Amino acid sequence: QSALTQPRSVSGSPGQSVTISCTGTSSDVGGYNYVSWYQQHPGKAPKLMIYDVIKRPSGVPDRFSGSKSGNTASLTISGLQAEDEADYYCCSYAGSYTYVFGTGTKVTVL
Amino acid sequence: EVQLVESGGGLVKPGGSLRLSCAASGFTFSSYSMNWVRQAPGKGLEWVSFIISSSTYIYYADSVKGRFTISRDNAKNSLYLQMNSLRAEDTAVYYCAVHGYRESGSSNWFDPWGQGTLVTVSS
Numbered sequence: 017q018s019a020l021t022q023p024r025s026v027s028g029s030p031g032q033s034v035t036i037s038c039t040g041t042s043s044d045v046g047g048y049n050y051v052s053w054y055q056q057h058p059g060k061a062p063k064l065m066i067y068d069v070i071k072r073p074s075g076v077p078d079r080f081s082g083s084k085s086g087n088t089a090s091l092t093i094s095g096l097q098a099e100d101e102a103d104y105y106c107c108s109y110a111g112s113y114t115y116v117f118g119t120g121t122k123v124t125v126l
Numbered sequence: 127e128v129q130l131v132e133s134g135g136g137l138v139k140p141g142g143s144l145r146l147s148c149a150a151s152g153f154t155f156s157s158y159s160m161n162w163v164r165q166a167p168g169k170g171l172e173w174v175s176f177i178i179s180s181s182t183y184i185y186y187a188d189s190v191k192g193r194f195t196i197s198r199d200n201a202k203n204s205l206y207l208q209m210n211s212l213r214a215e216d217t218a219v220y221y222c223a224v225h226g227y228r229e230s231g232s233s234n235w236f237d238p239w240g241q242g243t244l245v246t247v248s249s
Contacts, residue, residue: 017187017188019170019172048234049232050232050234050235052234052235052236054171054236056171061221061238061239061240061241061242062163062171062221062236062239063237063238063239064235064236064237064238067229067231067232067234067235067237068231068232068234068235071229071231073228073229073237074228074229105170105171107171107173107235107236109232109234112185113176113178113183113185114173114176114185114187115161115173115176115234116173117163117170117171117172117173118170119170120170120171
């Protein structure tokens with residue numbers, strides 16, 4: 017299982033929007049609507065931000081949204097805030113209760 | 127409040143063994159599948175293993191298959207990872223994570239996570 021491809025870094029000013037892509041194959045991202053996204057601050061455990069491509073857990077701000085087209089999923093952060101600066105990872109179901117994570121994207125708030 | 131506390135990490139020589147534990151509280155552990163996910167220093171996340179609530183179904187990443195064994199004791203609210211034939215590339219923080227907790231949907235997500243335990247494989 018090869019890691020899903022994410023940009024190494026994205027950046028934006030406070031209030032702007034940024035989008036992180038997550039590209040896989042028809043065996044993972046493209047084959048299932050089971051993509052999740054995780055936020056990880058330095059030294060901390062990951063936190064679930066989006067699940068099942070577009071669903072947002074309770075407590076996650078609505079400025080976080082997810083989408084998918086073909087083999088590429090995306091996470092958009094609208095109205096960027098300083099506390100959004102973190103690493104973000106996508107993850108996709110890959111069949112038979114196996115999962116593959118993305119390479120990770122560092123979001124910088126300028 | 128859900129709590130997951132990993133333990134058992136440490137320094138081990140290549141070829142050695144280690145057993146990680148994850149103590150769960152604040153939810154009905156026996157009702158949920160569980161996972162181990164690892165993160166090498168400065169690197170990304172890697173899914174390691176999945177175990178269904180009844181232990182009937184168990185799956186591994188190819189990178190650990192045949193060397194690692196996941197198990198659980200629902201009476202003790204505990205998850206385990208027996209790691210044998212350890213290699214330098216197994217050096218990582220190991221997290222336990224609940225499978226599909228709380229939200230309604232496919233259950234194909236990890237939440238919440240423990241704080242992790244560091245395993246270092248070095249001579």
